[in-house]
Amino acid sequence: MAPLHSASTVLSIRSDFRQGQFRGQLKSELYRNGSRNSYENVYRIPHFQNRYPKAQLNPLTPEYTDIANDWLVSFGVDKELGPSLWTSFVAAKSPELIGYVFYNDVEPRDFLWLCKFVAFIFAFDTKMDESDWTDAVELSCDMILEMSLLLLWNDPENERLLERLNSILDRLMATEASRERLQDHTVHADLVHARNKSKSLLDVKMGAFASALRDLWLEYIEAVPAEFVSREAEIHLDYLSACLWEQKNRKTREEITIPDFIILRRSAGGLMPFVVCTDLIIEHKRQKYAISHLPNSIFYGNNMQNLLAASADCVAWHNDTFSFEKEIYRDGDLHNLVEIVSRHYNCHSHTQAGELVIELLHDRIAEMELVYENLKSEASPEFHPAIDRYMKSCRDWIAGTHEFHLTSVRYKNSNSLSELR
Template sequence: MTTPDPRAALACPFPAKLHPAVHTARSHVDDWVVSAGIVRKPASLARFANADFAGFAAATYPDTDVTGVLLMADWFAWLFLVDDELDDGITGTRPDHIGAVLADIATTLRAPDDASAVPVGNTGAVRALGDLWARTAPRATPGWRRRFGAHVGECFTAAAWEANNRVHDVVPGEAVYVERRRHTGAIYVCMDLIEPMRDTELPDDVLADPVFRDALDAACDVVCWTNDVFSLEKERRLGEWHNLVAVVGHARGLSDQDALPLACDMIDARTAEYVEHEAALLAEFDTEPVRRYVEGMRTWIRGNLDWSRATHRYREGASDEHTSRYLEPSLMGGSS
């Protein structure tokens, strides 16, 4: 008898939503990645289209304006293409190169607040980021831009940590993996983008309050762990250990098959914890900015689950030969 896939039983208490401009976003982002020069190979373009990052943006930011959903489709394209280079390509085994790219990214994100900020490198990732940032920065305050830039920096610092683990064959423990996963998954970055996409900004007292941090981290964990269970087969075929299922299995002496149901149980339990933390957050800060942010976390949790089930991104076979067909060496300035 075939054992039911536990991923099919993952539940979400929030309703599905989809931006009405989803079809426009799909056409737009397909054109943008080509014009930005970050997708060039025919195999890369086909794989990109199958992933449906515009559909992901429409499901996770369904209430933004049309300009916003087009921008978010482009952000997702950039984030996932960079993630492919970090996870599937040689860049993911070169902590020093990741640091060099991060320096240029950090410089790019200092504009428009620092007129002297000019990146040294000329990689596809940095050039495309310049376009994204020119469209994002005007929608936010200097304080938000600094917070966002810090979170992007933490993503690349965590990516260098993963690269170092790969070089030295280190499998992280569960606790450290969970903490770092919020950074390698760029989920703080994506949650930051709720604010300009919903025309709001959280005040410092909310951002600093433990009740907000508890809700945010719970939402981030649900999103990242959901990504892990759906991307498991792809990542394991590439020999990747940075996945909740693999980490749990390694720590507890279990196969991936036996660890997968445990990871799904963890997602369900963390979702229930998020609901509790959300209620506590709204009880303490029942304000319009917080309500808008909470709605953004809800659509992220639900939209991520729906997209993960629908996308073809994780259904393709993965091998070194296959990745060489779709990785773009010019994106990160290294040979993939």
């Protein structure tokens, strides 16, 4: 395939993208005629036309950022990361992301919980991506299983949760070193204890990261009806499974198609656990207003699942355009849509690939808006307020993420040659 130049070529690829019709390129084609620029060339972050109101920072953010960091320290997460990574983590001010997403229409208690949650996710991501755990599944094995255990604790017979636990176990069993550790793990015995109600979750000894998640989880299950707790557990298990895949693939360097990457990136991006936390916001709104939760019949319907998928794709793809250079410099980490699109479509530069990703992102946002209209048209008016609140979360995450990416030092590479267009 020739390098991209014309709008018609871009539109053709956008059509391919929607239909899942992709053609891989031979390595010789990717580099023919020297058309592909080297990593040393300037990468220009493409312009994103934000269609939503500009995000503003919640005034509680600085205070709650300090609280969230101190909360992580109380569990020893700072020691798990080590001085250098902890310093860079604190400098990134990850709760500011929540501050931009939840400027209003959120109670302070929920805002604080979300600030802690995003701090936890970013710290976990730092440990998985930037430490000696980067491609060592055997090192993260115990932590992943501890987190899986606590997510299944209150609903150990749930088929959806068990299916996702099996996915995690399969990923761990696929690696020899982690397979040996898995054989000695007590996850099954601990689940038996949960079924027999003979043991409290607080009695289970856990490491720093799992202990922090447990603290958040216990607060969540106290606030939200059990039906909605299981939704959050399910989505979080998907996230853990996708993180394991990324970790394993940094070592094996397996080829992956764009459709498969998009599905994995959707979960590994970590957005969906936050969007599904809309149930927490709705539950607290119910104490003041007449608003119904979304029943499972709507939540697991095609339109709602497509809405969640579209919002997760939008945020993940936007992230990839900003994080591309940092990830490529980090030992050539290839889990980035800019890099994969560049390889599959023989783009003449990574900047061009980034521009194409933004084109696809704009299309995906339009699809998200269409799904929202379809969702409301099929649902009873009783559930429209909850659907609207979910959609507000989806839109606010796109606008808030954009503002955070523009301001955060997290996506700045120390050797950066990138420019913002």
